[in-house]
Amino acid sequence: MPDVNLPNLLRQHAGGQRSVSVEGATIGEILEALQGEYPGMAGQLVTADGELHKFVNVYLNDDDVRYMDKLDTEVHAGDTISILPAVAGGDE
Amino acid sequence: MPVLRSVLDLIGNTPLVEVSALSPKPAVRILAKLEGQNPGGSVKDRIALSMIEDAERRGLLTPGATLIEASSGNTGIGMAIVCRMRGYRLKTVLPRNVSIERRQLLEVWHAEIIDSPANEGSNGAVRVAQELASAHPEWTFLYQYGNPANPRAHYEGTGPEIWRDCPEITHFVAGLGTSGTLLGVGRFLKEANPQVQVWAVEPPAGETVEGLRNLDAGYIPPIFLEGGGEGLLDRKTVVGPRDSIEWTRRLADLGVFAGISSGAALAGAIKCANAIEQGTIVFMCSDGGWKYLSTGAWTGGLDEVVERARRTVYF
Secondary structure (H helix, E strand, C coil), X not given: CCEEECCHHHHXXXXXXXXXXXXXXXXXXXXXXXHHHCHHHCCCCECXXXXXXXXXXXXXXXXXXXXXXXXXXXXXXXXXXXXXXXXXXXXX | CCCCCCHHHHCCCCCEEECHHHCCCCCEEEEEEEHHHCCCCECHHHXXXXXXXXXXXXXXXXXXXXXXXXXXXXXXXXXXXXXXXXXCEEEEEEECCECHHHHHHHHHCCCEEXXXXXXXXXXHHHHHHHHHHHHCCCCEECCCCCCCHHHHHHHHHHHHHHXXXXXXXXXXXXXXXXXXXXXXXXXXXXXXXXXXXXXXXXXXXXXXXXXXXXXXXXXXXXXXXXXXXXXXXCXXXXXXXXXXXXXXXXHHHCCCXXXXXXXXXXXXXXXXXXXXXXXXXXXXXXXXXXXXXXXXXXXCCHHHHHHHHHCCECC
8 A cells, every 4th residue: 555645734634644555556546545534635635526636736756646647647556645735836 | 249238138048068977878968058157146037137127118117116026036136136227126025044145145236135934935925925015006016926927038038049059859857936937948849849848846845835724825826827837847746855965966076066956957857867768858057056055065964964955945
């Protein structure tokens, strides 16, 4: 099961854990599983239309899945997934 | 070389320099675009001039006008030069944890510095500038994150320069930040050759994210949304401070004295090189190393320097 790193904002819904393990072969399956297991996250990751929430960035290892296969991006054993809110970057 | 009317004529036309000695593959060339050659020392001189001249053309700036801007430093420095020369006053909102040199440079050109909370990063600088701008309608907020003259400076300047100097480019790699560079250069290059791939590099959000109270306080630069950023980028990758500093040091081994975000962009270029068989990668060296000397980035033990970088805004 891949590890999913949670931002501060979502930890409260997972009993304060910084990182959790959930089953799933794709990013979409993993986010669904997270929302199922931790109801406080429902609707915060994936919208009702099945799209990634606008202000949520999901990284597979170091890559933003929006520029891979989005929710269909495949996940393999040993991968690390990080969920982060979108924030302003600096001046480059 | 003809005599220039002012240092503003030195903005742009920066050189591409071969750093392929760092490439992991002999068939992959890597070229650095040295934006530290600009008179204010960074790529941001381009948009500072572009945004101010655009505002002048639109009649938004009267003589002696006061401008306010959110910046992690470089845009503020570029704007401070132009404002000083044109007789405008500049207030720049800066996260408290930027390097001391960024502050010192702003003071050279008499910009007023307004601190924003360190733990909110650039998000906080944008927030404070927006609040101040709405409380002071008499100030002009050019808002680099939402001003089309930002990507336009790169669509009309940086992009054509790269294409002129290196039409064999296959990949372009740059830091994300406001997204202006990637949008402008990326769009120009893809129009010139749709095969060109555009890669974005960003630092880990770190502390900034901890300062966020809820997801709806998230932020995407308006120019990124309006400019179709999501459709334009081919890849977005996070580079941490350790890799950024290591690659900044490798650049120095080749004589290239660049800032820490340049090391991050180079780390992205190396990742790109590892993923392709052949090609020519151009990456942005957004500024020179001068403003980061106080971080000890080139001399201290790596662990210690990385720890300091984590606490400093270097993008």
